[in-house]
Amino acid sequence: MPQELSLTTMALMLLGGMGLLLYGISVMSEGLQKIAGHRLRQIFSAVTDRPFLGLVAGAVVTILFQSSTATTVILVGLAAASVVTLRQCLPVILGADIGTTVTAQLIALKVTEISLPIVGVGALIVFFSKKDRYRRVGQAVIGFGLLFLGLKIMGDAMAPLRYSAVLKEALLGVSSSPLLAILIAAIFTFLVHSSAAALGVIVVLASQGLIDTLAAFYFILGANVGSSFTAVFSSLGSHREAQRVAAAHVLAKVGGTFLVFPFAVPFVNWLTSVTSSPSFQVANAHTLFNVFVTCAFFPLRNFGARALERLLPEKKIPDFEPRYLNxxxxxxxxxxxxxxxxxxxxxxxxxxxxxxxxxxxxxxxxxxxxxxxxxxxxxxxxxxxxxxxxxxxxxxxxxxxxxxxxxxxxxxxxxxxxxxxxxxxxxxxxxxxxxxxxxxxxxxxxxxxxxxxxxxxxxxxxxxxxxxxxxxxxxxxxxxxxxxxxxxxxxxxxxxxxxxxxxxxxxxxxxxxxxxxxxxxxxxxxxxxxxxxxxxxxxxxxxxxxxxxxxxxxxxxxxxxxxxxxxx
Structure with a gap:
């Protein structure tokens, strides 16, 4: 009976931690929307004509919103509304992929240990500020703290599981089949609509010794692929330009996965030789993968845009359909x-x-x-x-x-x-x-x-x-x-x-x-x-x-x- 209670408690902690993680991302995103959301459209419209600035804008916005999925969905909507074109979106998408790596690095740096003080600071700002602007800043800080508090609770819940032979065997079975690991991670990332949440879970699993770095890398590949699915679904039934933007994101992730998959073992061996910390190994793997994807596809962005324009030719917008609403x-x-x-x-x-x-x-x-x-x-x-x-x-x-x-x-x-x-x-x-x-x-x-x-x-x-x-x-x-x-x-x-x-x-x-x-x-x-x-x-x-x-x-x-x- 005590063992059953312990398992129940761990399950509730995992569920609550995941809830806090997703809620934290939502609260932080809402606060940032109120602070600078009205400038997002101007920012994207202004920098998309400059590829390198587009990279930076995509990374910065994704760091703030803690989700490359959210950034890509925004770009899909702007493309559907003819505010930006496919060629303008590609650098921003690649930059967004780099922006997702910051969360994993912060987790590796043990920011989760100061999550409660961060929540406390945010709460003080909210309750003692009279101006709406400062209250929104406090809301964003609370969301940031809740994000890492959720990860900490999940880590604490998973700590006893490192001694569970059944769980280790199940995870070993999944990780021994790379394609299955990629598929499971992709589905999970799509369901939670947040690559940051998925990566947080992967880092926690690795830090608790439940999966090795090679298995974590396969999960990372799946999480990156899964993060592109939401944009695809948001573009269905939309304009061709929006569908091309979503397709470009999928192709970049899938293409990058195919390119690095054969070199997974030597790559992970090199990572383990650089640092002994499982958390940093996973965070570095995620960072280097997305930097590689950006370096590989950034010079090919114009060629890729032309190819997608041929694969997905323009279609006539029905008279009774809005042109800009998404x-x-x-x-x-x-x-x-x-x-x-x-x-x-x-x-x-x-x-x-x-x-x-x-x-x-x-x-x-x-x-x-x-x-x-x-x-x-x-x-x-x-x-x-x-x-x-x-x-x-x-x-x-x-x-x-x-x-x-x-x-x-x-x-x-x-x-x-x-x-x-x-x-x-x-x-x-x-x-x-x-x-x-x-x-x-x-x-x-x-x-x-x-x-x-x-x-x-x-x-x-x-x-x-x-x-x-x-x-x-x-x-x-x-x-x-x-x-x-x-x-x-x-x-x-x-x-x-x-x-x-x-x-x-x-x-x-x-x-x-x-x-x-x-x-x-x-x-x-x-x-x-x-x-x-x-x-x-x-x-x-x-x-x-x-x-x-x-x-x-x-x-x-x-x-x-x-x-x-x-x-x-």
């Missing part, structure tokens, strides 16, 4: 928020194109264009729903106050954009179709007036769209100031139209209903544009200082605007 990145809220912003900006551009089509139909009587506008409205309505659902899920994640306000602002913008698209498809398009079917012609004055107010609303829409894309307070203010001008113009044009009706002008009488419906629709669109501009100015911009007389957008060439909007 649910795998909801666990990295700051980056997910940036991608949601890009999706909202893209939908704003789509609505702007729909409104421009109104003028083309009025001028050239293109009935097929009205049918395309209805189809596009169905597409954007679906995308509006998906974007709103995505941001709603995002708002449930840990966000700073500023990020939460941005998320709420994006939902407001989506709501007004959807109402504008509804006005175009349900109020304007039926009138345009009736105009074409019944061959309605405006009077020359009526046409000039409709063109005049259309241009004003179009300018307001372009200003609002640019303000949204650039998060520009000044452009938003210009759009807001245009709204009273549109209202005043509409009242005047409605009066002049009624005056022409009194004169009995034939074209005016025939087009009266269409004319007034268009005026009414334009005013309603302007109201929603004002709402969007107010949201941009109040919730989506940081700097709220404008020059005395900012230039109006209408001074820019129309062709340049069209190109810029298409580039979104």
């Amino acid at each position: 649910e795998a990145l909801l666990d990295t809220p700051s980056i997910a928020l940036g991608l949601a912003y890009r999706e909202v900006a893209r939908l704003s551009a789509e609505v702007l194109r729909m409104f421009r089509d109104v003028d083309r139909v009025l001028r050239f009587n293109k009935y097929d264009l009205t049918e395309r506008m209805i189809y596009k409205e169905n597409v954007v309505n679906t995308l509006f729903s998906k974007a709103t659902a995505y941001i709603t899920l995002l708002l449930r994640r840990p966000l700073s106050r500023r990020e939460f306000e941005k998320g709420m602002g994006l939902i407001k913008v989506l709501n007004d954009l959807e109402l504008i698209s509804d006005i175009i498809s349900k109020n304007i398009v039926p009138q345009l179709q009736q105009k074409i079917r019944e061959r309605i012609i405006f009077s020359s004055t009526g046409w000039e007036e409709l063109s005049m107010i259309y241009q004003e609303v179009c300018l307001m829409m372009r200003l609002t769209h640019k303000a949204l894309v650039r998060a520009d307070y000044c452009l938003a203010e210009q759009a807001i100031k245009l709204h009273p001008r549109v209202l005043k113009l509409e009242r005047g044009l409605r009066s002049t139209h009624i005056y022409r009706l009194r004169e009995g002008i034939k074209e005016t009488e025939a087009s009266s209903r269409l004319h007034l419906e268009l005026l009414n629709a334009y005013v309603r669109i302007a109201e929603h544009l004002r709402n969007i501009a107010l949201t941009v100015a109040g919730e989506l911009t940081a700097e709220r200082v404008c020059p005395p007389e900012p230039p109006l957008l209408e001074e820019e060439p129309e062709e340049e605007n069209a190109v810029r909007i298409e580039a979104l």
